[in-house]
Amino acid sequence: MKFETLYNESLAFWPDDIEIFDGERLDDGGILFLRLSLIYDRIDAEIKPLGEWYELMTWVIFKNLHVIAKKKFSPRALTFSKTELDPECIKTDLIGNLKADGYESMLTEFESKNR
Numbered sequence: 001m002k003f004e005t006l007y008n009e010s011l012a013f014w015p016d017d018i019e020i021f022d023g024e025r026l027d028d029g030g031i032l033f034l035r036l037s038l039i040y041d042r043i044d045a046e047i048k049p050l051g052e053w054y055e056l057m058t059w060v061i062f063k064n065l066h067v068i069a070k071k072k073f074s075p076r077a078l079t080f081s082k083t084e085l086d087p088e089c090i091k092t093d094l095i096g097n098l099k100a101d102g103y104e105s106m107l108t109e110f111e112s113k114n115r
Helices: 003-011 034-050 052-072 087-098 104-113
Strands: 017-019 079-081
Touching (some): 003 087, 017 034, 017 052, 034 052, 052 079, 052 087, 052 104
Antiparallel strands (some): 017 079
């Protein structure tokens, strides 16, 4: 799977603006963004018929959006744009996920199509 195709097609499912005003600090130091989690759940269900590549990319995008949301979280921060995602960071995280057990054939395919 070509990275650019996978990234662009997966990103199209996400809203342009990500709302973070509902962030809730957790006892363990994390922050729960319920709206972001609900959006991820909806997109994950929608994208499932497209296959494992899209499910994995959706997860990686969600994790990266969550990182941005945590950095931006403040009483004045209401939203941020999905354009703040760094495609190179997404690509690095995707490769990291593909290096996990069970993804060997997908990693091989990814490396051969993204030289």
